[in-house]
Amino acid sequence: MIIRCELEPGARFTEHELVEVFGVSRTPLREALKILASEGLVEMRPHRGSTVARISxxxxxxxxxxxxxxxxxxxxxxxxxxxxxxxxxxxxxxxxxxxxxxxxxxxxxxxxxxxxxxxxxxxxxxxxxxxxxxxxxxxxxxxxxxxxxxxxxxxxxxxxxxxxxxxxxxxxxxxxxxxxxxxxxxxxxxxxxxxxx
Amino acid sequence: MIIRCELEPGARFTEHELVEVFGVSRTPLREALKILASEGLVEMRPHRGSTVARISxxxxxxxxxxxxxxxxxxxxxxxxxxxxxxxxxxxxxxxxxxxxxxxxxxxxxxxxxxxxxxxxxxxxxxxxxxxxxxxxxxxxxxxxxxxxxxxxxxxxxxxxxxxxxxxxxxxxxxxxxxxxxxxxxxxxxxxxxxxxx
DNA sequence: TCGTCAATTATTGCATACAAAATTACATTG
DNA sequence: CAATGTAATTTTGTATGCAATAATTGACGA
CATH class of the missing domain: 1.20.120.530 (GntR ligand-binding domain-like)
Known part of the structure; x- marks a missing residue:
């Protein structure tokens, strides 16, 4: 979704929101998010919500x-x-x-x-x-x-x-x-x- | 520990073992493991235990x-x-x-x-x-x-x-x-x- | 009006429990 | 003895709940 720009660069979201979108619990969601973050597609800022990485x-x-x-x-x-x-x-x-x-x-x-x-x-x-x-x-x-x-x-x-x-x-x-x-x-x-x- | 070869390349371990070593629960451990796997330092093979990636x-x-x-x-x-x-x-x-x-x-x-x-x-x-x-x-x-x-x-x-x-x-x-x-x-x-x- | 501090809320980190999946061990049969 | 099917065990995947942390709001005083 990020690569296809279905999630806009810079878009902010909380784990809770994504839980509802994907219908899974926070545990597997967080594992996925951490991987995306390590790949630079997502930026996690604790307590401020994560964002889709912008690309300049x-x-x-x-x-x-x-x-x-x-x-x-x-x-x-x-x-x-x-x-x-x-x-x-x-x-x-x-x-x-x-x-x-x-x-x-x-x-x-x-x-x-x-x-x-x-x-x-x-x-x-x-x-x-x-x-x-x-x-x-x-x-x-x-x-x-x-x-x-x-x-x-x-x-x-x-x-x-x-x-x-x-x-x-x-x-x-x-x-x-x-x-x-x-x-x-x-x-x-x-x-x-x-x-x- | 992997980079310093304190964990030998090829070494096999289960999540349960690492939980005991590090004294944390499986949830944060798994998040860390997934990141290491995405970086190629760990190989996860479901139900067969993970291994420290070998480097040839x-x-x-x-x-x-x-x-x-x-x-x-x-x-x-x-x-x-x-x-x-x-x-x-x-x-x-x-x-x-x-x-x-x-x-x-x-x-x-x-x-x-x-x-x-x-x-x-x-x-x-x-x-x-x-x-x-x-x-x-x-x-x-x-x-x-x-x-x-x-x-x-x-x-x-x-x-x-x-x-x-x-x-x-x-x-x-x-x-x-x-x-x-x-x-x-x-x-x-x-x-x-x-x-x- | 501005700044500071406290209370509230949002968000996350972690532990635990249960269920599912795959592997292994074992027994049975040909 | 090999092969196959089944049971037991190991290992993992996921959900949930609680606690901690940081952000936000609002009130109060200068």
Missing amino acids: PKEIAQTFDVLGALEELAGPLICDRVSNVDIARLDQITTEMSSKRDAADRNSYFELNISFHQSMIGLSGNAVLLNTYNQLFAKLQRARYMVNDDQNRWSESAKEHAWIMDALRQRDGAELSRRLKEHNTRTAQAILAKLDA | PKEIAQTFDVLGALEELAGPLICDRVSNVDIARLDQITTEMSSKRDAADRNSYFELNISFHQSMIGLSGNAVLLNTYNQLFAKLQRARYMVNDDQNRWSESAKEHAWIMDALRQRDGAELSRRLKEHNTRTAQAILAKLDA
Whole structure:
């Protein structure tokens, strides 16, 4: 609900309120809340109610920067290990993305986009890297939902994905790094620009 | 206790056991456990007892790789913002490290080492980067405790810190990146070699 | 009108108890 | 002896209640 912005950033709530919303008692609710707090999605301030963590443009930009660095690390690792089957799977994801884009099916498109990036980074074979990447990517998902980026950006993004896949097919690690990073930068700019407006 | 290896990696325990150890009830204990699990320090397997997460040489190596990428990102950011006061503070930490090293005060030395690296990355001004870095660094702390690296490595490490500080003083971002990464690689090798033996 | 202090209320922290789920041990059968 | 089903035990998931803490309100005095 937080990631999908069904709970607005900054929204304040008490444990009691959530108990009524979810129909569970405070014990499991608190356990969940503490985890969300440790992940930075919720801020708990004892006796003042918890709040859905706000996410500032600055934090979004910083998160993109870190993701960029991780993608840069991943590039050569991926090219060292990627198989033709892996490439085929990624191709399939991009194909499905196109169809979801044409159908303007936003939720499915977003999920496939996550899938594309996480599958890509997963090919690095570095589980710590993938884990770190996923956590940060998830936090940005909120920003994506907020700006609801337009079809224009979606089609640009598709071209960039194809461009990335070309580097992957050539097993050119350094080039893959550059293209991943470039895609990352453009996505960041698109989201931050929309957020300004 | 986990980070200091006072709880052995792989050790199994039930909630009931920990309740007796810590003298609290299951409710707050479970909240703590869930957080540790979400941070990857504990693995919870329902009805089979939880275990202290094991940390493999492979995972250590992968973590160092990610830290290296983060340091690479940090280098230029740091040099863009660092003040003379900041540099003086870092110098002071290295001085204190030397004295703790001479006194063979392992715990203090480790804490100062954490302080040095985290202060350095903090100078990047990127809070997300610092946060990510800290989490990964903390997980490696366990490995440091395990291998209890020797005075030999400590003195090498001190030289590398001085070498890093030189690049910082010259505000050479690219060079700072390289030296941070080199230090990272050497530390990783030292720890992994010791772990083998 | 402002500030201070006390009383009230809201909110949380923790302990306990019960129920459900899964594992383990054990007996029975082929 | 292996395999399977069942009972007993372990372990966990959740609900509830009480106590403690902090925030808020209101009254009183300067």
